Amino acid sequence: MITCTGCALLCDDIEAIVENNSIKEVRNACRRGAAKIKGCSNRLVPSIDQKPTDIESSIKKAAQIIRNSKAPMLFGLDNSTCEAQIKGIQFAKKINAIIDDTSSFCQGMLIEKILQERFRTCSLEDIRNKADVLVYWGSDAQDSQPRHLSRFSYFPRGESRQRGYEEDRLAIAIDVRESNTAKICKGHFYRIPPKGDREFILALIEALSGKVPAYDTKKMLELAGILKKAEFGAIFVGIGLTYSIKDDFDILIALADRLPNFNIMPMVGHYNMRGFNEALFKETGFVNKVKFNGKAVRDMKYSIMESLNKKFIDAIVIVGSDPVSSLPGPVLSHLASIPVICIDPCMTMTSKIATVTIPCAASGLESGGTAVRMDGKVIGIPKIIQSDHLTDEDILDRLMEAF
Secondary structure (H helix, E strand, O other): OEOOOOOOOOOOOEEEEEEOOEEEEEEOOOHHHHHHHOOOOOEOOOEEOOEEOOHHHHHHHHHHHHHHOOOEEEEEOOOOOHHHHHHHHHHHHHOOOEEEOHHHHOOHHHHHHHHOOOOOOOOHHHHHHHOOEEEEEOOOHHHHOOOHHHHHOOOOOOOOOOOHHHHOOEEEEEEOOOOHHHHHOOOOEEEOOOOOHHHHHHHHHHHHOOOOOOOOHHHHHHHHHHHHHOOOEEEEEOHHHHHHOOOOOHHHHHHHHOOOOEEEEEOOOOOOHHHHHHHHHHHHOOOOOEEEEOEEEEOHHHOHHHHHHOOOOOEEEEEOOOHHHOOOHHHHHHHOOOOEEEEEOEOOOOHHHOOEEEEOOOEOOOEOEEEEOOOOOEEEEOOOOOOOOOOHHHHHHHHHHOO
16 A cells, blocks of 8 residues: 555555556545656756756756855745655754745645644544544545545544434535536535625534624524534635635634534645645744744745746745745736745756756655655655656755755
């Protein structure tokens, strides 16, 4: 059995058939996971100024750029093992860099509140064994975490839910569109307008408090009645919800306080985003947007978005991430004007603009370690095939040695 790094479910029941040090067949994985396990076809090669070179020259040039930088940033690591993430944090601390990851513009705030114990949470096994009411809010798990419903939530027979989805479980979707997950929820779909989550939450709190909500009264009272009767519930919070209430998380805390029988679960995409958040939280008390300079300082201006927009950084090391494919165009103009060091197994849009590229081993395929599942459980990641590529942890270690 191997562990799939296709998403933060970290399914560890996957079978891989290996022949001649190559993956020939993958069993049990979803399509997304199978594609990740088979590796990338467009392998990154070492380069300087877009010209091919050797790995030693690339590392040497990267170290030179960092030494000459007055305001460096380390970004990414969500697709790296916990061991590489710890090394990355040590490196950022050593060079007085800003460190950030993609959670700064998606699930970071929610994970930080969970680590601060502002929300009740539980394990995916608890959900599989005990949950009778499941709420997918701003999350299309059927597409983004394809085995979530089948392995952990709606469809499995659990210890206390032997009759499964037919009689023992009820699934609810709250979203701006009728997603594939919503279609599975058998009529329990609540459509809300874009950025309408705050109004919906406030109305639901009123209904749970015994008041008559002004917003869609009949549906709100119906939903409140279902949630109150739940024996063990779970709210799966997707980025649709976190984007909508990013400046007002206290209302989600207030809702959770009204639902003592419910647990909050972040629907994390990158396989080890939560691992990065937990490692940085342990080191600094924050999950992202941190600058090291004698002490750790957290500020919104240290997010990759603001750091690029305000031109706070003059060099960036990007590990296992592709911000060029996800950040808005105006923000990327500064990224294209500074030295970019890209450490990745595969060619990406970011590697195409990088000053230096350093190929690394693919985590969960050519290198192993540990990762933290979306529910906080540490999962082992075995190495599957042999490779001559350095791991991202090795590369970060080599860069640290230069200082």
